[in-house]
Amino acid sequence: MISIKGLTKTFTTSNNRITAVDDLTLDIKDGEIFGVIGYSGAGKSTFVRLLNRLEEPSAGQVIINDQDITALNSNQLRLTRQEIGMIFQHFNLLWSRTVTDNIAFPLEISGVPKQEREERVQELINLVGLNGRENAYPSQLSGGQKQRVGIARALANRPKVLLCDEATSALDPETTNAILDLLVDINAKLGLTIILITHEMHVIRKISNQVAVMEEGKIVEQGDVLDVFLRPEQPVTKKFVKQIMGSNGDDGAEELVNTYDSGKIVRLHFIGDTTNQALISQMARSFNIDINILQGKITQMQQGAYGTLFVQMDGEKAEIDRAITYITDETSVEVEVVRNVE
Numbered sequence: 001m002i003s004i005k006g007l008t009k010t011f012t013t014s015n016n017r018i019t020a021v022d023d024l025t026l027d028i029k030d031g032e033i034f035g036v037i038g039y040s041g042a043g044k045s046t047f048v049r050l051l052n053r054l055e056e057p058s059a060g061q062v063i064i065n066d067q068d069i070t071a072l073n074s075n076q077l078r079l080t081r082q083e084i085g086m087i088f089q090h091f092n093l094l095w096s097r098t099v100t101d102n103i104a105f106p107l108e109i110s111g112v113p114k115q116e117r118e119e120r121v122q123e124l125i126n127l128v129g130l131n132g133r134e135n136a137y138p139s140q141l142s143g144g145q146k147q148r149v150g151i152a153r154a155l156a157n158r159p160k161v162l163l164c165d166e167a168t169s170a171l172d173p174e175t176t177n178a179i180l181d182l183l184v185d186i187n188a189k190l191g192l193t194i195i196l197i198t199h200e201m202h203v204i205r206k207i208s209n210q211v212a213v214m215e216e217g218k219i220v221e222q223g224d225v226l227d228v229f230l231r232p233e234q235p236v237t238k239k240f241v242k243q244i245m246g247s248n249g250d251d252g253a254e255e256l257v258n259t260y261d262s263g264k265i266v267r268l269h270f271i272g273d274t275t276n277q278a279l280i281s282q283m284a285r286s287f288n289i290d291i292n293i294l295q296g297k298i299t300q301m302q303q304g305a306y307g308t309l310f311v312q313m314d315g316e317k318a319e320i321d322r323a324i325t326y327i328t329d330e331t332s333v334e335v336e337v338v339r340n341v342e
């Protein structure tokens with residue numbers, strides 16, 4: 001468990017004082033993939049760097065597995081940092097060292113004997129899928145391969161926590177997806193906690209269980225990713241959700257709704273349970289109604305499908321009501337009747 005209490009970082013420059021992280025209090029459970037999203041300048045990088053004291057806090061505490069990171073002296077901090085791996089947007093590799101030697105570097109620092117080091121490096125190469133590239137130099141690698149080296153190096157000392165600072169922001173969409181898949185795989189295989197910061201909602205959508213939204217140094221909204229997607233409250237969160245959903249799926253729906261003169265128009269909110277994906281065909285089979293799909297957008301998230309679908313249900317009123325009761329009572333899909341056309 002990571003407990004962050006009143007964490008604050010103030011930068012003082014010659015003509016300015018900036019509170020980059022402002023009194024953050026937050027718990028992150030073991031094994032979670034915790035996403036922090038915010039626009040440029042929100043304080044994300046400063047926040048993540050405070051967790052391993054690459055930045056010194058101005059106030060507050062970071063407690064990782066009952067150990068107060070903020071209270072450690074430099075020797076203790078060096079040892080504890082081995083339990084907190086970190087990967088970076090621009091990889092931060094050693095350009096004069098091969099893949100193998102980059103991955104071995106933290107093991108050398110922590111005094112792991114040669115034979116054990118070589119075995120561990122091989123394990124890590126297998127884990128991140130860099131077989132065959134052992135002797136390449138960073139300049140000979142693609143962006144995705146460089147980040148794989150970064151990940152292997154970060155995992156070398158078997159950390160319990162992996163911090164990811166915009167780890168996919170320099171990568172193209174396809175490579176981003178491959179690296180995110182790798183992080184999910186590592187989280188499942190090794191059970192380590194992953195904290196990632198990003199300005200891209202699709203990164204959160206793809207791998208996070210929990211999300212915190214940062215603005216002006218504060219967490220303005222936080223929770224289960226699905227809940228935050230479904231009911232974004234703050235304007236900044238709504239903007240992020242819009243990044244991947246477009247609007248909330250009802251652009252022009254009003255007009256469309258008015259073209260129907262019978263049945264009910266309902267909006268179905270899918271919130272992550274994959275068993276609901278066959279809902280429409282199931283409804284048509286089980287109830288004597290017609291279902292016309294009007295409009296919608298469903299996206300795939302870490303925990304299943306999320307999205308909104310507008311449908312027209314046509315048929316006997318009692319049968320339509322039975323169908324709606326069924327969806328409400330028996331599935332996790334939320335139903336909202338937009339219009340009754342009696």
Ligand SMILES: Nc1ncnc2c1ncn2[C@@H]1O[C@H](COP(=O)(O)OP(=O)(O)OP(=O)(O)O)[C@@H](O)[C@H]1O
Pocket residue numbers: 011012013018019020038039040041042043044045046047199
């Ligand atoms: N070393 C520093 N000295 C002075 N101000 C700083 C320093 N580091 C960060 N800041 C300021 O703190 C605020 C938060 O910056 P931070 O880099 O943490 O935000 P961010 O959300 O990570 O944005 P970005 O993605 O653009 O880096 C910004 O106003 C930034 O200018």
